[in-house]
Every structure is written in structure tokens, then in C-alpha cells.
Amino acid sequence: MGSQALADLAISPIPGLWITGLASQYPPHLIQPEKLDDAAARFGHDLESPGLKKLLQVNRHTGIKTRSMVSTYQDGFATGSELPSIVEIDNYFRQVGVDLAAQACRKALRESGYGPEDITHTVAVTCTNEGNPGYDLLVARQLNLPHTIDRTLLHGVGCAGGLSILRTAGQLALAATYRQRPARVLCFACELCSPNIRREMHEAERCPDPADICIGGALFSDAAAAFVLCNEYAMMASSDTGSLKNDGPRGRRLFQLLEWGSATIPDTEDELGWYTEPLGRRAILSRNVPGYTKKAIRPMFEQLLPSYQAKAGTGTGTDLLQPDNFDWALHPGGGTIIEGAQQVLGLTGDQLRASREIYETRGNSSSPTVLAVLDELRRTGGRGRDHVVATSFGPGLMIEMAMLRRCRGEGEEEE
The missing domain is CATH 3.40.47.10 (Thiolase/Chalcone synthase)
Incomplete structure (x- = not known):
């Protein structure tokens, strides 16, 4: 492909954007609905309180057969006699959540055929951690990503976050195309919701009107996911200098x-x-x-x-x-x-x-x-x-x- 063809990429009306690696990562524990009833009893809650009774009833009828969680209700984090504080939840995420996100990223990178040294940008999201520096920096360190990467961390978008990072990555990759540079954007999302279930049961028990309870404790689980998004220059170039080569399995289009x-x-x-x-x-x-x-x-x-x-x-x-x-x-x-x-x-x-x-x-x-x-x-x-x-x-x-x-x-x- 000649220089004119390269220049044409920057003005093409069709976005040259491809997902080249995609992965989800769930923690090892799958918890059945009835286990929440057992946990409520073991933690000493009043199972006949109107709010908690309603939450447990909803939990049995969500249609969810198993929820993925980083620990069981029997042992591990948030299974002591006291509810975990937000400080403890924060510290836990910045270890276990970071590990889970890194696992998803490695799987996505492996499928894409690119290594950590090839990544030019990261876009990450979470709503279950607010630390500064953001958890995306901790993931980048664990993956040995270049210190020169362009990092973006989104917050405040909740369940929409997986597609918010896709939208943001697309915009960043098109900006790189306009500048005639390769963009290999590693995007990841991670949430640990289960550490908050203790609080959900606590609040439900104290809620006098069952109609006012939040049913989040019956729905939410833990997971991470990642993908690599590339622009056309990244699919052709062996390095950021723009030199071309046949990369074989690298940059396969999904x-x-x-x-x-x-x-x-x-x-x-x-x-x-x-x-x-x-x-x-x-x-x-x-x-x-x-x-x-x-x-x-x-x-x-x-x-x-x-x-x-x-x-x-x-x-x-x-x-x-x-x-x-x-x-x-x-x-x-x-x-x-x-x-x-x-x-x-x-x-x-x-x-x-x-x-x-x-x-x-x-x-x-x-x-x-x-x-x-x-x-x-x-x-x-x-x-x-x-x-x-x-x-x-x-x-x-x-x-x-x-x-x-x-x-x-x-x-x-x-x-």
C-alpha cells in the first residue's frame, strides 16, 4: 500500500475501526439464589422483617440461576460479624478487582495477537471504585504496559460503561487516524458488586415499607471484560513509525x-x-x-x-x-x-x-x-x-x- 492509500485512510467516510480481541473474565464462585437466604440467617438478620423478606422473595424470582462472585457467603471478604467499611471495600477492589481486570486484558491481548508493548491507549471504566490514581493505572502496571500510553478512565456511567468505553475508544482511534498514527486501544471494565450485598441486606431489614427497597442485592454480581480496538494504521504498521509489514495473526478482525x-x-x-x-x-x-x-x-x-x-x-x-x-x-x-x-x-x-x-x-x-x-x-x-x-x-x-x-x-x- 502506497503513501496515497495511507493518506486516504484519514478521510475515509467509513470508520476503519476493528475489535481484534475480546474477552470476559468471571470469578470462580457461582452462587445460587437460595444461598442469599442462608447468608441472611447466618448473619443474624430478621428474616421476617418486611423489607428483607421482600428482597429475599425478589431474589428467588429474578430468573438468575447463578451469580458470579469473588467470594462465597461462607468465607472470604465481607463474611465477618461486622459490615465492611467503604475503606475496606476500596482496598479489596484495588487488589482483587485489579487482578480480575488484568486477567480479562491478558485474554483480549492474546486473541488480538498484540503484546503490552504494542498498546497506545487504554480506556477503562468502573463504578465500584473511586481511587486516585485510578485502578486503570494499577492494571497497566500489572500488565507492564508502556508508561507512554494515553490513559482514560470513565466514571459515573454505571451499567452503560461497557459501551461508553467502546464509544470513547472509537473517538480516540479516529483522532489517531486523522493524525495518521496507529491506535491500539486496550479497553477494560471491572466491577465488584458482591461486597455491597451485606449493606443491601442491612438496609432492607431496616426498611419499613417493602415497596421502597432496592433490589440491587438480588441482581448484581462480579466480572471484568476487555477488548482491543484498532484503527487501520494499527492493522498495517509494525510500529508507531508507520512502517508496514504482514503481521500474520496479529490484528485479526472480529x-x-x-x-x-x-x-x-x-x-x-x-x-x-x-x-x-x-x-x-x-x-x-x-x-x-x-x-x-x-x-x-x-x-x-x-x-x-x-x-x-x-x-x-x-x-x-x-x-x-x-x-x-x-x-x-x-x-x-x-x-x-x-x-x-x-x-x-x-x-x-x-x-x-x-x-x-x-x-x-x-x-x-x-x-x-x-x-x-x-x-x-x-x-x-x-x-x-x-x-x-x-x-x-x-x-x-x-x-x-x-x-x-x-x-x-x-x-x-x-x-
Whole structure:
């Protein structure tokens, strides 16, 4: 490829952005719903108190068969007689959470074919740690990433975080393309929600009105996920000097990122939240959230679709793709959110198979979950559809959506 072709990359209307490695990492423990009842009794809670009784009832009917957790209710962190303080939770994350995130990053790097020395940027997110310097620096040190990397750490986006880092990485990679430089962006999300379950039970027991309890203690789990996003220069260049070579397995294409969007749903900032307090974090999860998400998802899809379709080369005008032409990596915030999306978009169960699988077997681990769904999606259901939508929701309420095209013959075997 000559110098003119290289220059053309900077002005191409089609983003040259590819996910080249993708991984999810769950901790070793899978906890069944009934174990929460056992834990509440063992910690001395009043199981007949209206609030806790309601929380345990919800826990048995979420549709989650197992939740992934960094420790069991029997031993490990937060199993003593006293509730852990926010200081203890913080210290625990900056050891165990960092290790979990680093594991996910190593898997994504291994699949991408790139080494730590090749990474030019990192974009990370968490809502379960607020330390400064951010945990992304601790992960970078553990991975031996170059000290010259461009680091970005997002906060305040909650369950939307997995796609927030994808959007941010896409913008950074396109900026690098404009500057005619390679971008190999390592992105990762990590959440440890289970250390907060003790506080959820504590607060539920003291809540006089069962209608006012937060059901987060029945939904949330622990996980990390990571991916590598590359621009066109990174796929061709052996170094930041821009010299070209055939890298063999390096930079194999899994998905091409073609379009994305983000929006805040007006007057919903009190519907979903996560606030730090002395004994952990206070979660706010309104019963109105599924209704808001249901109303927001189709308008965002229709807003992004024409641009995506033009870039994907599948026709324009009245010949538009429909929701059922896509596989959906929907963040499984709860069973009603999955059902609402399926109803409003007219989707089949097969199109949401990965979302249901992750929800039922791992629970909702906040920001990494949508990336874990995307990872699961490429491994289940045979060949799958060529077009993929990933979408998630977070505090604000905000909606994040990304549209991707599967790359056949490189990151996925034909069947």
C-alpha cells in the first residue's frame, strides 16, 4: 500500500475501526439464589422483617440461576460479624478487582495477537471504585504496559460503561487516524458488586415499607471484560513509525465498529444511581427503569440505522434493515428489560440468546456485562447474523448503543 492509500485512510467516510480481541473474565464462585437466604440467617438478620423478606422473595424470582462472585457467603471478604467499611471495600477492589481486570486484558491481548508493548491507549471504566490514581493505572502496571500510553478512565456511567468505553475508544482511534498514527486501544471494565450485598441486606431489614427497597442485592454480581480496538494504521504498521509489514495473526478482525450513539433520557436522573456511603454504596433502582429503557431503545436504533447501513453498504432509503436483521447484545439489567426490548423491537428469543444466557448464569455485573454478552454472542447460535447491535443503560438515565458488522473468516470460523 502506497503513501496515497495511507493518506486516504484519514478521510475515509467509513470508520476503519476493528475489535481484534475480546474477552470476559468471571470469578470462580457461582452462587445460587437460595444461598442469599442462608447468608441472611447466618448473619443474624430478621428474616421476617418486611423489607428483607421482600428482597429475599425478589431474589428467588429474578430468573438468575447463578451469580458470579469473588467470594462465597461462607468465607472470604465481607463474611465477618461486622459490615465492611467503604475503606475496606476500596482496598479489596484495588487488589482483587485489579487482578480480575488484568486477567480479562491478558485474554483480549492474546486473541488480538498484540503484546503490552504494542498498546497506545487504554480506556477503562468502573463504578465500584473511586481511587486516585485510578485502578486503570494499577492494571497497566500489572500488565507492564508502556508508561507512554494515553490513559482514560470513565466514571459515573454505571451499567452503560461497557459501551461508553467502546464509544470513547472509537473517538480516540479516529483522532489517531486523522493524525495518521496507529491506535491500539486496550479497553477494560471491572466491577465488584458482591461486597455491597451485606449493606443491601442491612438496609432492607431496616426498611419499613417493602415497596421502597432496592433490589440491587438480588441482581448484581462480579466480572471484568476487555477488548482491543484498532484503527487501520494499527492493522498495517509494525510500529508507531508507520512502517508496514504482514503481521500474520496479529490484528485479526472480529467486529468492525461502524456507528454508535449516546443519549440521556430527560428527567430520569433520580431513577438509577449508586452513591458512596460509610458502609458501602447506596443503590437506587426505580421500578420505572424498564419502562424508560423500553421507550428509548427503538428511537436510538432508528437514529443510527441509516448511517450504519450506508457504511455497511447494505442499501439506503426505504430499503432499510430491520431490528430482526441484527443479533442483539443487550445489557441484561433485569428480566423485564430483556422482555421489554424483545417486545418493542419484535425480536425472537434467538436474537437475545446471549443476553439471556449471561443473565441467567452470571447475573448483572454492571459495566462489563454487555461486553460479556457480545463475547458470548460470537460463540453461541451457530454462524449468527452479519449485523450486531450492542446496547446498554446507565445512571442518568443514559442509553449507549453501538452497531457492528461481523468480520467473517478471521475472528469467526464459517460453518
